[in-house]
Amino acid sequence: MAKLRLFFRKEGRAVYISHLDLLRTFQRVFLRQGLVLKHSQGFHPHPIISFALPLPVGQSSRCEILDFEADGGADWRSLPEKLNDFMPDGIRAVKCCVPVKPVRDLAALSCQVELLYDGGVPEGAAKAVAELLNGESLVIQKRTKRKALADVDIRPMLLRLQPIAEEAGCLRLLADTAAQNPGLNPALLAGAVERYLPQFAPDFVRVQRLEALDTDGNIFQ
């Protein structure tokens, strides 16, 4: 019986697969490959399988993490390659290993936020955005579970921000954001721009997770 961790990419058309649907998809992918997942005991046995950090629909990722338990001595090193024959378009398994750290040590996510401007990046946008995000605090409005709007300062959850790159029609933010307890959805950085710099509100925002980091700032394994 082996506890295993699968790293995979979720990109392209697959970014629209919701968290629950992804769970179902992986259960089926494992079965297609012939790998039997360990099932929970009890009246309604279900496979033991969980995603470390749910990915919002529409965002892509190069570093998704799936923990599962397999029955018997699965050859886990070659598993990614084998699984990839059975995946929907856009999901690629990259690596499988025995977990080194528990999921609670997954501290931060390196991510990329692209602010897209169809008419080209407005004059002064890069500087204004950098100043806004590097300020003392960054209060945005967020819906609470009771559906009321609450003010939340997301600045403490923005752990690191690299200098903003300006390209044709795009401001590229590379940031490390807190992953959990509480975590920051990187899309909210764009939300902050829309709130405080409406003149520089982008036409579209693309978010990508690049790397998961542990409490020491190393790649989470």
Add this chain to the structure above:
Amino acid sequence: MYNKLERILPRVQKPARYVGGEYNAVMKDKASVDVRFAFCFPDTYEIGMSNLGFRILYGVMNNMPGVWCERAFAPWPDMEEEMRKAAIPLYALESGDPVGDFDIIGFSVGYEMAYTAMLNMLDLSGLPLRSEQRTSLAPLVVAGGTAMYNAEPVADFIDMALIGEGEELVPAVIELYRKAKAEQWDKQAFLRAAAQIQGVYVPSLYTVRYCDSGVIQSITPRDGAPEKVVKRVVHNMDKSYFPAKTIVPSTEIVHDRVTLEVFRGCIRGCRFCQAGYVYRPVRCRSKDQLVQYGQEALQDSGYQEMTLSSLSTSDYPQLVELCDGLQDFCGQRHVNLSLPSLRADNFSMELMQRLQRGRKAGLTFAPEAGTQRLRDAINKNVTEEDLTESLKTAFSGGWSAVKLYFMLGLPTETDEDVLGIAEMANRAVHTWREYASNKNRGLRVTVSTSWFVPKPFTAFQWEPQITMEEYERRVKLLRQAITAKAVTYNWHDGDASFLEAVLARGDRRLGRALEAAYRKGAKLDAWSDFFDLRRWLDAFAECGLDPAFYACRERSRDEVLPWSMISCHVSDDFLWRQRELAHQSVTTPDCRTQCGGCGANAVEGGECYHG
């Protein structure tokens, strides 16, 4: 295409249904195919992907070299609005290419309420709705499916209807199209040639004349089109294609499981049932092949649920052996086997109990009518004793929820029959009191009634639908008669059933009303959220048509019915005899017990019941 889509998908519900890319979706090189087929389902992705016929034909077409069949579904209104705003035409999920650029656009039309969705999909593709306005060969618009046994309401919009089962018919049409394309035939030449293929109905090759009374005077074929278009059937199910390797959606659909089709046709001959007549004769797959297909499909898809599908699965002769054959494989992989369309008899109940794993959810029975007399009239050969015995077994086995389905407005129905439904529900409560193994859980009996819609090619094709007022009176009567606390009564909204009755037996004059209703906003009539009968009533009025003429009028035996150029092999004489027997409440034995001489055996050249 995907750049544009990326912008709108974050704003719509369930975006995964609009992108394709699922496991087993077929990708081909555009340059290596010469016929591109856009297979359109005039309902949402979740409904369309649950349709076995759609999957079968997708596989059949993509198995043809040089042919690429792709899928398109009706977008939900939020997506439609975004697409129209962003000027994105209806596109095929596989390539993302606009449907309007395809060679052939094929609609799978299961029932009448999908007609406006067809028009909307044509419009979203940027195509004129009417066949006569699309003058070039491509895109050719074809439609098949059960509703196309009477294609007249959509006759103005489609170029041809494909009658019967598509496994052989669709390839035949595609091959002819390939030839026509290569030799640059014009559309008319192609349609004339296609009309010679058995099962192809080209509406524009038939002239319909009407009497002053509004009934049809004559239907005249021209340019060599046949007097009778005869349906196509697959003769040998063991040799016919089964989609063991099929698309597994990445988002939840309505029937999210393997569907194993055990046989086609039905031996029962319920007189209201269109499927029971048009899918004749009964043709079974062999048990061994089914076990093999079932295992292959489960292995390839990774599904953990499989349904043994047919019109009446407990009539499969080797059902127990089939379940035995599948049990080991299913057990190992935690696969649930489900049996829909079971009859309320003991044999089925024992089987259910054996297959049931885990929670005992509700059981559903469809006695259809409240008294034995009326059940005899509709030839639903389920007796009160059958049902009571089944309920005994169910309640003592731990089930505590039962759903009972009925129809109101069946021909010959009286108030006594309506009240009989309430009595059946009460008897279910009594049976539970007497036999329930665990009364703590309580009992839920749900009685549901729908409003009977007479359909073409049934014994009741000449019958009137009862009026809206009468339907509502019977609902009220039943509602007042159901007093037991444990019984919940649901009744079907009448508006949709009324329109269904109009369209089901409509003629081609309805085309104008269909278009008018569409222009007024009707586009997803199968969904009660979007259906509004007023649009339709306005449309009928504008076109000078009386919907009651179609829904509530009794036809005489010699009336020329709008679909009389179509043959499903079951003769009108047989159907009329069945109607007369219905009025005498006399049953007809099932096909296995005694051949009723319906005519379907003509397809097989003799014996029609196999297995």
